[in-house]
Amino acid sequence: MATVTTTGRQKSGWGTANTIVIALALIPVLWMVSLSFKTPPAILDPSLLPKQWTWGNYTGILSTSQFIRPLVNSIGIGLISTLIAVVLASMSAYAVARLQFPGKSVLIGMALLIAMFPAISLVTPMFNIERSLGLFNTWPGLIIPYVAFGLPLGIYTLSAFFREIPWELEKAAKIDGATPFQAFVKVIAPLAAPGMVTTSILVFLACWNEFLFAISFTSTLASRTAPASLAYFSGSSQFTVPTGPIAAAAVVITIPIIVFVVFFQRRIVAGLTSGAVKG
Amino acid sequence: MSTSTQTVAGTTEQVPKERKRQLSEGARAERRLGWMLCAPAVIVMIAVTAYPVGYAIYLSLERYNLELPQDIKFVGLSNYAAVLGSPYWWSALKVTVIITVFSVAITLVLGMVLAQIMHRTLFGRGTVRTAALIPYGIVTVAAAYGWQYAWTPSQGYLSALFHDSAPLTSQGTAIAVIVLAEIWKTTPFMGLLLLAGLSLVPEDLQKAAMVDGATAWQRFTKITLPLMKPAILVALLFRTLDSFRIFDSIFILTAGNNGTGSVSILGYDNLFNALNLGIGSAISILIFICVAIIAFLFIKGFGTAAPGSNVGR
Numbered sequence: 001m002a003t004v005t006t007t008g009r010q011k012s013g014w015g016t017a018n019t020i021v022i023a024l025a026l027i028p029v030l031w032m033v034s035l036s037f038k039t040p041p042a043i044l045d046p047s048l049l050p051k052q053w054t055w056g057n058y059t060g061i062l063s064t065s066q067f068i069r070p071l072v073n074s075i076g077i078g079l080i081s082t083l084i085a086v087v088l089a090s091m092s093a094y095a096v097a098r099l100q101f102p103g104k105s106v107l108i109g110m111a112l113l114i115a116m117f118p119a120i121s122l123v124t125p126m127f128n129i130e131r132s133l134g135l136f137n138t139w140p141g142l143i144i145p146y147v148a149f150g151l152p153l154g155i156y157t158l159s160a161f162f163r164e165i166p167w168e169l170e171k172a173a174k175i176d177g178a179t180p181f182q183a184f185v186k187v188i189a190p191l192a193a194p195g196m197v198t199t200s201i202l203v204f205l206a207c208w209n210e211f212l213f214a215i216s217f218t219s220t221l222a223s224r225t226a227p228a229s230l231a232y233f234s235g236s237s238q239f240t241v242p243t244g245p246i247a248a249a250a251v252v253i254t255i256p257i258i259v260f261v262v263f264f265q266r267r268i269v270a271g272l273t274s275g276a277v278k279g
Numbered sequence: 280m281s282t283s284t285q286t287v288a289g290t291t292e293q294v295p296k297e298r299k300r301q302l303s304e305g306a307r308a309e310r311r312l313g314w315m316l317c318a319p320a321v322i323v324m325i326a327v328t329a330y331p332v333g334y335a336i337y338l339s340l341e342r343y344n345l346e347l348p349q350d351i352k353f354v355g356l357s358n359y360a361a362v363l364g365s366p367y368w369w370s371a372l373k374v375t376v377i378i379t380v381f382s383v384a385i386t387l388v389l390g391m392v393l394a395q396i397m398h399r400t401l402f403g404r405g406t407v408r409t410a411a412l413i414p415y416g417i418v419t420v421a422a423a424y425g426w427q428y429a430w431t432p433s434q435g436y437l438s439a440l441f442h443d444s445a446p447l448t449s450q451g452t453a454i455a456v457i458v459l460a461e462i463w464k465t466t467p468f469m470g471l472l473l474l475a476g477l478s479l480v481p482e483d484l485q486k487a488a489m490v491d492g493a494t495a496w497q498r499f500t501k502i503t504l505p506l507m508k509p510a511i512l513v514a515l516l517f518r519t520l521d522s523f524r525i526f527d528s529i530f531i532l533t534a535g536n537n538g539t540g541s542v543s544i545l546g547y548d549n550l551f552n553a554l555n556l557g558i559g560s561a562i563s564i565l566i567f568i569c570v571a572i573i574a575f576l577f578i579k580g581f582g583t584a585a586p587g588s589n590v591g592r
Contacts, residue, residue, distance in 0.1 A: 014399070017396045018406070021393060021396055025414050026410055026413065028422065028425050028463060029414075031428075031429055032421065035425075043434060046434055046439035088319045092316060094316060095313040096317075099310075100306070100313070101309060101312075101313030104313070107320075107321060114328055116516075117570070118523070118524045118566045120524065120542070120546040121563040121570075122328065122331050122335075123546065123550060123559075123563070124549075124560050124562075124563050125332070125560060126327075129334065144326075147323055148323050151320050209416075209419060211419060211420050211526070211527040212526050212527065212543070216551070226418075227418050227419075227420040227527075230420055230531075231530070231531070243434070246424055247425075249421075250418070250420075250421035250424050250425065258413060258416075261409055261413055262409055265409045266405075272468070272471050272472070274475075
């Protein structure tokens, strides 16, 4: 029963539990990867691993604007939305974490309301507004709602991070003769950077993942994002069943997520939990 | 957790009050700076949510079909009567509630198990967390295609495992697949939120109870659960509202066929297949009301501390 010493049985018990968690998390992903490497006839073979590997599905989708253009749209719209949302959110989060002003709880309440907001409720009215403003099927038509939905996430996560910063250091730097600008650039900015990076990752992932607005407010390749493009896939040629190409495209849009998760696991965990629980 | 934040909040609240009397000029400048820094975010949030919701209320009172743009007319509440009198709305609401209840309940239990594993495991912590974050981060649509192909007869490994079954072709089993996809995707997030709550349970208390002869189950139900209640309720609130909005995976898995459409699918179909802005807006407002009721029940009924209610006061 003692928890201090590790018995062999405990070790193997945790080992089994860990293995089960990892397997359950990864098998569905590996299935997509396997499908994406199967040849068209082998798609109709339910085995978990392809018997014959092919890059055909990847070369197919990467040689058509049907997928490349949405990929460019996704990256562009995601980066611009993230940049705007994080800049605006960090201004608000700084105010929430450091300043006293009436209306602060209104701001927090509003951010909370929007975090809980049913996106579908916006689709019908926004569709009509975007049509009349000429925003329908344009990048700004998606960037604007993405910024709005990225803001609550950004404000929560960043204000949790900003509250942990030892702001007295700023004063100390000023006493030591630093200008306010130097104090900000040399002392505060490096302390705030990890929180900003984490928040940017979370906001970018949310934009990258978004589907409902992406299929509702776009109609052509001009602004359709990668997740939305999957729903309109017809395959690399019109005679092939698009299962393989869709699987390959799904793997391609999953790669950035895996990269983020592998390199920033600690930060993502810290960001997700700080905003939600301490908030 | 709550006591410590309250005392911190209490002390910070007293300081500015005294300061305000002495340094009213400084306080006023601080107030102005606070408003200026928040203004852009507030403007964007209002422009993108409050304004369209107001506009949706207005549209919902009109007869407005995009195919008949000349025939726009104020019709009062008759769009709401049409929606509430339609079996499609009630069927979609029932499906949404079933998916929400099952996926949230199962996710809570599995998330608790996952949190315990992540909290207590002695080695491979980073690997487990990284693996768990992949379902959280993966594009829902990509994952949904994976599930769809996995359950397609003579093509998918899961279908083959269950004697070439085709669960997506009938209502009950299709909803089960949708719930499964939802659970796989959201358990990691639940697990991480609960892990954060779990780390707030003092280890000494567990040890003291162990010395007093409490079993592992007693320690879990008498110490861990009560102390984690705030974290659990916040996680439940977010997961419930998130699940209620379910759209992406149903759109890919069944497109709402065979009686599997959620309220979000109904709203979407109404706009893009029926092109009816009036009815679509009425559905939007009704979904908004449902979400408000759920949030209200959680905050008033279960005493969920509204997340952010003690932030930075």
